[in-house]
Amino acid sequence: MSLGGQEIAPALFLAPMEGITHSAFRRLLSDYGGYGALFTEMLSAGAFLQEKTLESPYTRRRPCEGKVIYQFGASGREDLEAVLRKVESLAPDAVDLNLGCPAPKIRAHGWGVSLAADFPRLRTVLERFRRAWPGTLTVKVRLGDDPERWREGFLERVRLFEDLGVDAMTVHARFSGEKLKRRPRWEEFAWIAARTRLPVIGNGDICAPEDLVRHREAFAPLAGLMLGRIAVVKPWIFRAFAGLPVEPPDHAELWDRHYRYLLEDMPPERAFGRLMDFTYYYAKNFLFGHELYRGVQKARTCEEIREAALRFLEAGPTPNRGTGVSFT
Numbered sequence: 001m002s003l004g005g006q007e008i009a010p011a012l013f014l015a016p017m018e019g020i021t022h023s024a025f026r027r028l029l030s031d032y033g034g035y036g037a038l039f040t041e042m043l044s045a046g047a048f049l050q051e052k053t054l055e056s057p058y059t060r061r062r063p064c065e066g067k068v069i070y071q072f073g074a075s076g077r078e079d080l081e082a083v084l085r086k087v088e089s090l091a092p093d094a095v096d097l098n099l100g101c102p103a104p105k106i107r108a109h110g111w112g113v114s115l116a117a118d119f120p121r122l123r124t125v126l127e128r129f130r131r132a133w134p135g136t137l138t139v140k141v142r143l144g145d146d147p148e149r150w151r152e153g154f155l156e157r158v159r160l161f162e163d164l165g166v167d168a169m170t171v172h173a174r175f176s177g178e179k180l181k182r183r184p185r186w187e188e189f190a191w192i193a194a195r196t197r198l199p200v201i202g203n204g205d206i207c208a209p210e211d212l213v214r215h216r217e218a219f220a221p222l223a224g225l226m227l228g229r230i231a232v233v234k235p236w237i238f239r240a241f242a243g244l245p246v247e248p249p250d251h252a253e254l255w256d257r258h259y260r261y262l263l264e265d266m267p268p269e270r271a272f273g274r275l276m277d278f279t280y281y282y283a284k285n286f287l288f289g290h291e292l293y294r295g296v297q298k299a300r301t302c303e304e305i306r307e308a309a310l311r312f313l314e315a316g317p318t319p320n321r322g323t324g325v326s327f328t
């Protein structure tokens with residue numbers, strides 16, 4: 001797909017995921033490839049100004065990562081002009097504004113869906129982004145707040161994105177009040193894509209290439225696809241979507257490589273929670289994966305997490321067969 005004049009091929013994106021899509025995880029994905037671009041986790045626009053961005057484990061990028069899109073959470077109270085000047089030193093392939101996160105702490109900051117719902121503030125923030133950032137600008141949205149009456153408000157925002165020169169839009173096909181366990185509304189992609197000239201990237205529970213075949217009509221109008229949790233469970237999954245050969249992974253080796261990458265990038269006290277988060281998803285590869293996760297939950301140090309994880313993974317655990325993974 002063309003994103004702000006640059007070609008993203010394949011049109012496959014790693015979703016921004018707080019606690020997960022730091023540079024060490026992006027490095028792990030780059031060992032497998034198959035994607036077109038990787039999103040950072042959401043970066044607080046305010047905190048970004050204090051960050052040593054070329055060294056920070058969240059904002060630094062390695063050449064092996066390929067195209068990286070920096071996502072920001074912003075309310076408009078920040079010095080956005082300074083943020084966007086500063087991000088230039090990282091040479092982002094695009095900058096993305098988070099308009100879809102519904103978590104209470106994010107709403108309380110006035111970011112995510114709170115910004116999306118406040119039309120005048122949204123306009124001002126986007127105008128400032130567009131003026132201060134000459135490169136590719138994207139947004140990530142949900143469908144809206146009210147499942148009964150969302151279409152008009154959604155289109156009003158799409159017109160705003162078009163008028164202000166946003167280059168593409170990711171649609172996570174759920175409403176603000178819907179948890180990630182709820183079935184996403186893929187059937188809305190076609191309705192949305194038919195009403196905008198912006199490239200639409202579809203997101204939400206896209207777990208296997210077979211999904212695209214089984215739901216061809218839903219996915220055909222999309223310019224690109226974004227994968228989130230499934231890429232944590234199977235960091236090699238983009239290869240399958242890109243039609244590249246997929247080797248069965250050595251799970252213990254993969255888990256340990258991610259551990260090493262993480263501890264190269266950040267001190268153990270920061271790596272600890274991130275190892276937990278990664279292992280929670282990685283455990284879904286196995287029939288008795290809850291035992292893996294339960295084992296690491298007892299750990300008090302990164303080294304103990306490693307011991308527990310490798311004990312499970314080196315014992316040849318039974319894989320979850322088929323596409324296997326369900327987030328519902």
Ligand SMILES: Cc1cc2nc3c(=O)[nH]c(=O)nc-3n(C[C@H](O)[C@H](O)[C@H](O)COP(=O)(O)O)c2cc1C
Nearest residue numbers: 015016017018041042098172204205206227228229
């Ligand atoms: C642990 C976690 C952290 C997330 N953090 C972010 C974030 O920082 N920014 C964002 O726009 N969405 C965030 N999301 C939402 C994902 O980007 C994505 O929209 C959602 O997981 C649905 O896609 P999936 O079914 O492929 O996982 C997060 C989701 C998860 C599970």
